[in-house]
Structure formats: structure tokens, C-alpha cells
Amino acid sequence: MTAVVATPPRTFDRRLIVPLVLGAILNPINSSTLAVALVPIGLAFHALPSETAWLVSGLYLATATGQPVVGKLVDRYGARTLYLAGTALVGVAGIVGALAPSxxxxxxxxxxxxxxxxxxxxxxxxxxxxxxVEKPGGLLTALSVSAQTIVVVGPTLGGLLIGAAGWRALFAINIPLAVLCLVLGALLLPRSGPVEEHVRLDYLGIGFFAGTLTALMLFLLSPSLGHVWLVPLTVLLAAGFVWRELHYADPFLDVRVFGGNAPLLTTYLRTLLAQTVAYAYLYGFTQWLEAGRGLSAAHAGLVLLPMSLVAIGVSAITGRRAEFRGKLLIGAVSQVVACALMLVLSSASALWIPVLISVICGLPQGLNSLANQNAVYFQADADRMGASAGLLRTFAYLGAMVSSAATGAFFKHGADTAGLHELAIFLIVVATLLLVVVLADPSLRRIGAANERL
Known part of the structure; x- marks a missing residue:
């Protein structure tokens, strides 16, 4: 009689956690620390908020386009090469930004x-x-909590760096971080196997995708009759993208798969809505604290510190819980409440009101991204995990671009209280849409049950 030998569960090489977390937080670092730097940079270059908005949109336009492209390359060539190339470029960008003359x-x-x-x-x-690995919950939580931690402490850290060394320090900090990532990545990340050289990347599909996002962003940053031609151009490029992906043997993004995966598409939509509110708070509200309320960059960062603490605590406490729907409901309701409270603010408001708003904003910061990230893990095809994860970030950055465009539009003449109130009304509508999407999605209960079994 043949003995049956049980296969031991596969484990994750824990040495990889540090370089992977460091690589994943490079974007949140550069996203969140800039929130308190827009006003000082505007003063340094005599630029309006509508002009400094390009500092936000430029990064997110590049990232929204690049994330799924790099995700596709990771799926094909493995993680090591792309990780090292990306972090090297971060170091170069840090040097350019630290020395930028304009x-x-x-x-x-x-x-x-x-x-x-x-x-x-x-x-x-x-x-x-x-x-x-059979139980990825702890790893996914570590990845999300680290990114969320950086996002929420970023404004406070940025304010302290600006107070100590000026806004250029926010760019210079990328240089040692990139060097550390390069060293750890080269030492620890596994080498990939042989690659099928005859397989070509879908360059035309990538071009259509990048063109669609660029045309859309240009219109959002300056919505006017003079730029209305960008709307049909966006539609035309999007149609070309879909046509290309439907007819190419190895498409950049397999739209058939996404078209047949409604839960995954809904997760992407939730991410866009949630991040539109989150980034508008991070950049728009922070600009008002400095220009409208008269706080320094360091003090504005400290006002956002309670959000940091709440978000970190919520992520750590709920990270291993299998429930999805409840987290997203609390996150959406919290965003509605926080945006409604912005309507009572004025230049003479007591400081405890923006601090209270910061506390409330910590709940969705700690819940929404974690729940949506984990949902993609269970909803996406394993063979397309890199591309699907990249596309999740694309939708997050689309939300950031929408928030940047809204902030630039409502703060057209400066980050004053009237502009903040207009921005708050817009965000209440977006947060309410998020709440409706969460309530209408029955798949959240199913993936919660699947996660519970792991």
C-alpha cells in the first residue's frame, strides 16, 4: 500500500518583505508629502494653484499610464528587472527635482x-x-498598511522636512530611498526564468491607452469651450484602444476578461470614487489650511496627524478581518460626513473643527484602499495579477487626477473658503455615489466568505 505524503504549505520568503514594501511606498511618499508643499512651491515660482496642480497631475498621469504597462511587463518578465529599473529612475527624478530651476x-x-x-x-x-502562499492576508495587510501609513503621515513628514530644509528636500529624499531599494532588490529579489523572445508588447494598445488618459486629463484640468474638442478625442482614442485590444493576439489589457468580470470592474470604480475624495482632501483641504486658514506647512501637516493615527490603527485592527462590505460602507459614510463638515469652515474657524475632520478622514483612509486591494487579489485572474494590480492603481490615480482637476477649478483664484465649500459639495456627490455602488454590489459578501476560508 502506497503511503500518501502530505505536501507542506508553501511559504513566502520573508526577506522579500522589506524591499517590496519599500518599492510599494515610493509612490505614496511622493504623493502625500507634496500636499503641504504646493503653497510654498507656488510662492517660490509665482504660480497659482491651477498651475501647481500639474505637479499632482503630472505624477498621476504618468503613473496611471505606467502602472498597467509595468504590471504587464512584470507578468511577462518577472519582478526583478522592472523593480530595479523603476527605483533607479526614482533616484534620477530626485536629483532633477532637487535642482529644478523652474x-x-x-x-x-x-x-x-x-x-x-x-x-x-x-x-x-x-x-x-x-x-x-495559502494565507496571504497578513502579507496583503502589511503591504496595504505600509502604503496607508505613508499616505497619512506624509503631510506631517513633509511639513517637518519643509520646515527644516525647504521644499526641495521632498525631492532629495528620493535619492537615498532609491539607493536602498536598488541594493536590497539586487541582493534579494529572485531572478526570472527564460522569456519567450518572439512575443511582442502591444505598443499600439499602450499608445491608445496613454493618449486616452492624456486627452482626458488635459480637458479636466481646463474644462472650457475652447478645449471641448478634447472630449471627442478622448472618446475616439478610447474606442481605438478597445478595438485594438479586441483584435490583438496578446493585448496589453484583455478587455474581454474585464468585460466578463463585473465584480472586478466594480472594484475599480469604487477605487476611483474613493480616491477622488481622499486625494482632494489631501491636496485641496491642505492648501486651504495654509492659504485660507493661515497655517504654516508644518502646522498644516500636524493638523493631518490625527488622520494618520486613526488610519494606521484602523488598518492594523481590521486588516486580517475577512469582511469587505462593512469596511467599505463605513469608509463611504465617513467621507460624506467629513466633506459635509467642510461646509461649516471659515478662515476664523476654531482649530478643533479641521482636526475633527482629520480624525473622521482617517477611517476611510484606513478602510477603503485595504478592502479594494484585497478584493482585486481574489477577483483577478492569477495569470494577470501584475496587470490587474497595476490597473487598480491606475483607477486610484484617475481619482487623484479628477481631484486635482477639481481642486484647480475650485481654487482658480486661490485656496480660499468659497472655493473649499464648492469643492466640498462636489466631493459629497462623489462620496454619495461611492456609497450607492457599495450598497448595490452583492459580490462583496461572496469574496468576504472566500477570504474567511483562507
């Missing part, structure tokens, strides 16, 4: 940062999924 060069540095930070997150998701 706002245009600074925007270029942000674009380079956007492309450079594309690899960390898809690489991490790819290696976790390919490791075959």
Missing part, C-alpha cells in the same frame, strides 16, 4: 517619479501571488 522642470521631475514608482506595487502583488 516649475516646468519640477513637473518633469514629478513625471519621472510617476514612471519610476510604477514597478513596486505590481512586483509585490506578483511575487505574493506566485509564491502560492
Amino acid at each position: 516649475l516646468g522642470v519640477l513637473v518633469l521631475a514629478r513625471v519621472l517619479l510617476g514612471f519610476g514608482t510604477c514597478a513596486g506595487y505590481p512586483a509585490a502583488m506578483y511575487l505574493i501571488r506566485r509564491s502560492g
Whole structure:
């Protein structure tokens, strides 16, 4: 009688956690620390909020385009090469930004940062999924909590750096971080196997995709009759993208798969809505604290500190819980409440009111991203995990671009209280849509049950 030998569960190489987390947080670092730097940079280059908005949009336009491209490359060539190339570009961008003589060069540095930070997150998701670990919840939580921690402490850290060394320090900090990632990545990340050289990347599909996002962003940043031609151009490029992906043998993004995976598409939509509100708070509200309420960059960062603490605590406490729907409901309701409270603010408001708003905003910061990231892990095809994770970030950055455009529009003449109130009304509508989407999605209960069994 043949004995049956039980196969031991596969484990994840814990040495990879540090380089993967470092790579994944490069984008959140550069996203969140800039929130308190927009006003000082505007003063340095005599630029309006509508002009400094390009510092936000430039990074997110590059990242929204680059994330799924790099995710596709990670799926094909493995994580190591893309991780090392991306972090090297981050170091170069840090040098360019630290020495930038004009706002245009600074925007270029942000674009380079956007492309450079594309690899960390898809690489991490790819290696976790390919490791075959049976219970990925702890790893996914570590990945999300680390990114969320950076997002929420970023404004406070940025304010302290600006107070100590000026806004250029926010770019220079990328240089040692990139060197550390390069060293750890070269030493620890596994080498990939042989690659099928005859397989070509879908360059035309990528071009249509990038063109669609660029045309859309240009219109959002300056919505007017003079730029209305960008709307049909966006539709035309999007149609070309879909046609190309439906007819190419190895498409950049397999739209058939996404078209047949409604839960995954709904997760992407939730991410877009949630991040539109989150980034508008991070950038728009922070600008008002400095220009409208008269706080320094360091003090504005400290006002956002309670959000940091709440978000970190919520992520750590709920990270291993299998429930999805409840987290997202609390996150959506919290965003509605926080945006409604912005309507009572004025230049003479007591400081405890923005601090209270910061506390409330910590709940969705700690819940929404974690729940949506984990949902993608269970909803996406394993063979397309890198691309699917990259696309999740694309939708997050689309939300960031929408928030940047809204902030630039409502703060057209400066980050004053009237503009903040208009921005708050817009965000209440977006947060309410998020709440409706969560309530209408029955798949959240199913993936929660699947996660519970792991």
C-alpha cells in the first residue's frame, strides 16, 4: 500500500518583505508629502494653484499610464528587472527635482517619479501571488498598511522636512530611498526564468491607452469651450484602444476578461470614487489650511496627524478581518460626513473643527484602499495579477487626477473658503455615489466568505 505524503504549505520568503514594501511606498511618499508643499512651491515660482496642480497631475498621469504597462511587463518578465529599473529612475527624478530651476522642470521631475514608482506595487502583488502562499492576508495587510501609513503621515513628514530644509528636500529624499531599494532588490529579489523572445508588447494598445488618459486629463484640468474638442478625442482614442485590444493576439489589457468580470470592474470604480475624495482632501483641504486658514506647512501637516493615527490603527485592527462590505460602507459614510463638515469652515474657524475632520478622514483612509486591494487579489485572474494590480492603481490615480482637476477649478483664484465649500459639495456627490455602488454590489459578501476560508 502506497503511503500518501502530505505536501507542506508553501511559504513566502520573508526577506522579500522589506524591499517590496519599500518599492510599494515610493509612490505614496511622493504623493502625500507634496500636499503641504504646493503653497510654498507656488510662492517660490509665482504660480497659482491651477498651475501647481500639474505637479499632482503630472505624477498621476504618468503613473496611471505606467502602472498597467509595468504590471504587464512584470507578468511577462518577472519582478526583478522592472523593480530595479523603476527605483533607479526614482533616484534620477530626485536629483532633477532637487535642482529644478523652474516649475516646468519640477513637473518633469514629478513625471519621472510617476514612471519610476510604477514597478513596486505590481512586483509585490506578483511575487505574493506566485509564491502560492495559502494565507496571504497578513502579507496583503502589511503591504496595504505600509502604503496607508505613508499616505497619512506624509503631510506631517513633509511639513517637518519643509520646515527644516525647504521644499526641495521632498525631492532629495528620493535619492537615498532609491539607493536602498536598488541594493536590497539586487541582493534579494529572485531572478526570472527564460522569456519567450518572439512575443511582442502591444505598443499600439499602450499608445491608445496613454493618449486616452492624456486627452482626458488635459480637458479636466481646463474644462472650457475652447478645449471641448478634447472630449471627442478622448472618446475616439478610447474606442481605438478597445478595438485594438479586441483584435490583438496578446493585448496589453484583455478587455474581454474585464468585460466578463463585473465584480472586478466594480472594484475599480469604487477605487476611483474613493480616491477622488481622499486625494482632494489631501491636496485641496491642505492648501486651504495654509492659504485660507493661515497655517504654516508644518502646522498644516500636524493638523493631518490625527488622520494618520486613526488610519494606521484602523488598518492594523481590521486588516486580517475577512469582511469587505462593512469596511467599505463605513469608509463611504465617513467621507460624506467629513466633506459635509467642510461646509461649516471659515478662515476664523476654531482649530478643533479641521482636526475633527482629520480624525473622521482617517477611517476611510484606513478602510477603503485595504478592502479594494484585497478584493482585486481574489477577483483577478492569477495569470494577470501584475496587470490587474497595476490597473487598480491606475483607477486610484484617475481619482487623484479628477481631484486635482477639481481642486484647480475650485481654487482658480486661490485656496480660499468659497472655493473649499464648492469643492466640498462636489466631493459629497462623489462620496454619495461611492456609497450607492457599495450598497448595490452583492459580490462583496461572496469574496468576504472566500477570504474567511483562507
